[in-house]
Amino acid sequence: MSINRHFNILDYTLQSLLRRKFKNIGIIIVFTFVIFITGSVLLLSYSFKKEAMLMLKNSPELIIQKTMAGRHELIPVGISSEIMKIPGVSKVEPRYWGYYYDSLIKANYTILASGESLSANNRLLKGRLPGINENNTAAIGRGVSEARFLNTDSSISMQTAGGRPMDFWITGIFEADSELLTSDLIVISRADFMKLFGIPEQMATDLAVTVSNETETVVIAKKILSQFPDTRPILRSEIIRTYDAVFGWRSGLILTLFSGALIAFIILAWDKATGLSAEEKQEIGILKAIGWETSDVLEMKFWEGLVISLTSFLIGIILAYIHIFFFGASIFAPALKGWSVIYPNFKLAPYIDFYQISILMSLTIVPYIASTIIPSWKASITEPDIVMRG
Amino acid sequence: MLLHPGVIALVIGSGIVLLLILFASATGIRIINRWDIKSSSEEQLDLERKTYLISTLVQYTLLFEIISLFLFIYTADDMHNILAGAMCATGSFNANPYGFPALYVKVISLFISAAWIAVNYIDNKAQDYPLIRMKYKLLLFILPLVLSEYILEIMDFRGIDPNVITSCCGVLFSEGGIGIASSLASIPVVPMVIIFYSLFAIVIVSGISVIRSGSKFYTIFFALVSGIFFIVSIASVISFISLYFYQLPSHHCPFDMLQAEYYYTGYPLYFSLFMGSFFGMMTGIIELFKHIPSLSSVIRLIQRKWALIAVCSFALFVAITLIPIIFLPFSLRGY
Numbered sequence: 001m002s003i004n005r006h007f008n009i010l011d012y013t014l015q016s017l018l019r020r021k022f023k024n025i026g027i028i029i030v031f032t033f034v035i036f037i038t039g040s041v042l043l044l045s046y047s048f049k050k051e052a053m054l055m056l057k058n059s060p061e062l063i064i065q066k067t068m069a070g071r072h073e074l075i076p077v078g079i080s081s082e083i084m085k086i087p088g089v090s091k092v093e094p095r096y097w098g099y100y101y102d103s104l105i106k107a108n109y110t111i112l113a114s115g116e117s118l119s120a121n122n123r124l125l126k127g128r129l130p131g132i133n134e135n136n137t138a139a140i141g142r143g144v145s146e147a148r149f150l151n152t153d154s155s156i157s158m159q160t161a162g163g164r165p166m167d168f169w170i171t172g173i174f175e176a177d178s179e180l181l182t183s184d185l186i187v188i189s190r191a192d193f194m195k196l197f198g199i200p201e202q203m204a205t206d207l208a209v210t211v212s213n214e215t216e217t218v219v220i221a222k223k224i225l226s227q228f229p230d231t232r233p234i235l236r237s238e239i240i241r242t243y244d245a246v247f248g249w250r251s252g253l254i255l256t257l258f259s260g261a262l263i264a265f266i267i268l269a270w271d272k273a274t275g276l277s278a279e280e281k282q283e284i285g286i287l288k289a290i291g292w293e294t295s296d297v298l299e300m301k302f303w304e305g306l307v308i309s310l311t312s313f314l315i316g317i318i319l320a321y322i323h324i325f326f327f328g329a330s331i332f333a334p335a336l337k338g339w340s341v342i343y344p345n346f347k348l349a350p351y352i353d354f355y356q357i358s359i360l361m362s363l364t365i366v367p368y369i370a371s372t373i374i375p376s377w378k379a380s381i382t383e384p385d386i387v388m389r390g
Numbered sequence: 391m392l393l394h395p396g397v398i399a400l401v402i403g404s405g406i407v408l409l410l411i412l413f414a415s416a417t418g419i420r421i422i423n424r425w426d427i428k429s430s431s432e433e434q435l436d437l438e439r440k441t442y443l444i445s446t447l448v449q450y451t452l453l454f455e456i457i458s459l460f461l462f463i464y465t466a467d468d469m470h471n472i473l474a475g476a477m478c479a480t481g482s483f484n485a486n487p488y489g490f491p492a493l494y495v496k497v498i499s500l501f502i503s504a505a506w507i508a509v510n511y512i513d514n515k516a517q518d519y520p521l522i523r524m525k526y527k528l529l530l531f532i533l534p535l536v537l538s539e540y541i542l543e544i545m546d547f548r549g550i551d552p553n554v555i556t557s558c559c560g561v562l563f564s565e566g567g568i569g570i571a572s573s574l575a576s577i578p579v580v581p582m583v584i585i586f587y588s589l590f591a592i593v594i595v596s597g598i599s600v601i602r603s604g605s606k607f608y609t610i611f612f613a614l615v616s617g618i619f620f621i622v623s624i625a626s627v628i629s630f631i632s633l634y635f636y637q638l639p640s641h642h643c644p645f646d647m648l649q650a651e652y653y654y655t656g657y658p659l660y661f662s663l664f665m666g667s668f669f670g671m672m673t674g675i676i677e678l679f680k681h682i683p684s685l686s687s688v689i690r691l692i693q694r695k696w697a698l699i700a701v702c703s704f705a706l707f708v709a710i711t712l713i714p715i716i717f718l719p720f721s722l723r724g725y
Binding site for chain 2: 041042045240241244245248249251252253255256294295298353354355358359360361362363366367369370373374376377380381
């Protein structure tokens with residue numbers, strides 16, 4: 001019985017919304033746009049976060065960098081045997097990486113010397129990685145190969161620190177799936193790396209420390225710091241925390257910048273809801289004359305708000321989803337990604353959860369509904385006789 | 391930390407709730423002062439119309455409060471990543487002294503606004519609106535709650551400093567700690583299990599007596615027991631129920647079960663508990679209105695209905711807690 005009543009009121013509401021198509025479609029379009037923008041920002045920042053977390057999961061628990069005068073310095077490989085002596089440390093691996101500016105295409109490459117940990121996941125590679133002692137060979141990322149029109153079995157030339165050219169035979173190209181990580185990457189052997197950048201023997205960029213029990217990482221980091229006060233241990237959890245804060249902060253900033261548009265929309269909604277046309281007033285008057293109560297009219301207005309906001313919400317969030325995960329977030333990515341010349345052209349893994357949806361609802365539907373309460377009440381207390389008399 | 395999207399959403403949401411309640415209270419004061427059902431003046435007519443507005447406002451407030459409660463827990467959970475040492479929502483709530491009070495005030499204002507809607511529902515059943523003054527006084531009680539909720543929330547988020555090391559749930563709910571939450575976790579499991587299930591039996595029996603006889607004694611008793619059962623249930627969730635959900639003898643966190651990793655079991659669990667306790671307590675509270683002639687027969691019917699809802703919800707709640715205990719291999723027998 002009582003459920004039927006609500007259905008009938010909903011049914012009536014839908015009919016009456018359809019009768020005033022143009023006014024309502026106008027609101028729905030604007031509302032959809034607001035939800036689309038807000039939703040895109042949220043979906044993008046959360047999927048970046050997710051992506052970053054997935055990447056960092058396999059990174060070492062602890063990275064030791066040397067600092068000099070507050071700047072990152074090369075670290076002597078010799079101290080790794082000292083670090084190995086600390087109980088709980090299971091492996092210390094020197095890492096060799098750096099950036100190379102290619103004046104030809106005006107972009108930076110990330111250069112990495114191949115090590116043990118790299119060869120483990122070469123599923124993402126077409127071809128093969130250069131061997132640890134294999135000189136003058138390289139594996140390159142897709143971004144590099146496209147920018148320099150390179151393929152396997154061709155060669156790339158780079159300039160050493162001393163100004164002499166150095167050629168690398170390309171043995172492999174990273175697949176598109178790993179583009180976020182590998183787009184601007186060039187992997188070469190350790191000896192070549194030292195030669196290219198002129199790094200003295202027994203020095204490395206930093207040390208990756210593997211810890212057997214993750215909960216001991218902090219203690220080990222403290223021990224390393226007290227033993228080598230000129231180093232800077234970076235915990236994986238610290239990196240994760242920073243990424244999280246940065247993406248949260250960036251998306252919050254964009255949302256704040258966007259709040260002007262949100263407020264404009266709320267004013268529009270308020271205005272549309274307040275400005276009842278004579279026709280609508282008459283309709284409510286007639287409804288009340290044939291026995292509708294104030295609460296029924298209020299319920300009708302509630303359904304009206306719900307239908308409009310849910311329709312816009314669904315369209316908006318579907319469009320945002322398509323924008324982010326099929327078109328690679330073309331509108332917002334530059335603001336959230338940071339800058340680089342060789343942009344990784346990646347597809348984000350779709351990621352959406354209740355949390356994002358409830359944030360989006362609080363940011364859009366709640367203000368909309370709240371702004372229409374008082375106008376709907378004003379409409380619902382319309383006196384039939386006054387309206388019908390004109 | 392005010393630029394986190396979840397925080398922006400919460401602050402906007404609570405701000406809107408505050409505005410709605412502020413507006414409703416201002417009108418409520420006029421009704422308390424000027425209401426005269428016998429009068430047929432224009433002012434009285436206007437006030438009668440305003441009652442519709444206020445009840446709509448409070449209904450939306452309740453809806454927004456429910457969304458915002460879950461959003462608050464979710465945001466706390468989402469923020470644990472940026473707090474060193476925090477591993478779940480508990481850690482973020484603990485990051486400063488305003489986190490837990492904000493959560494408590496949120497739960498209380500949720501209950502009170504639901505109670506307001508219940509009283510309003512009963513009041514509308516009678517022709518002469520006998521509860522109208524009482525109703526609007528209750529509304530004035532919601533205002534400070536919502537206001538303090540808003541202030542606490544902002545203080546909490548302002549105070550969250552991404553570098554502070556907080557105690558995460560592993561520390562807070564570990565047996566050696568001090569404070570309410572950890573003393574709950576250290577309640578020995580066996581007595582807690584006995585208290586929980588015997589109290590459940592008492593609740594169900596008294597609930598059924600309310601449905602069948604409806605004497606004053608039973609309803610008041612049922613309301614009291616429902617209230618106690620709410621507290622005991624939260625304590626039991628922290629003490630032993632959560633252990634079965636997480637399959638870990640040391641993980642006492644009451645918030646993690648709202649996450650996808652645990653199949654969102656927290657939602658039906660807490661929803662049924664809140665429903666049961668709310669309707670259970672309300673059956674006793676409306677007993678106070680039974681002496682009003684225009685309400686006495688209505689209240690009898692409503693009490694039976696609400697007692698039935700409460701009993702079913704409590705039964706559902708206990709059934710959900712039993713699922714992992716019965717069907718999952720984890721056992722606390724060794725502890």
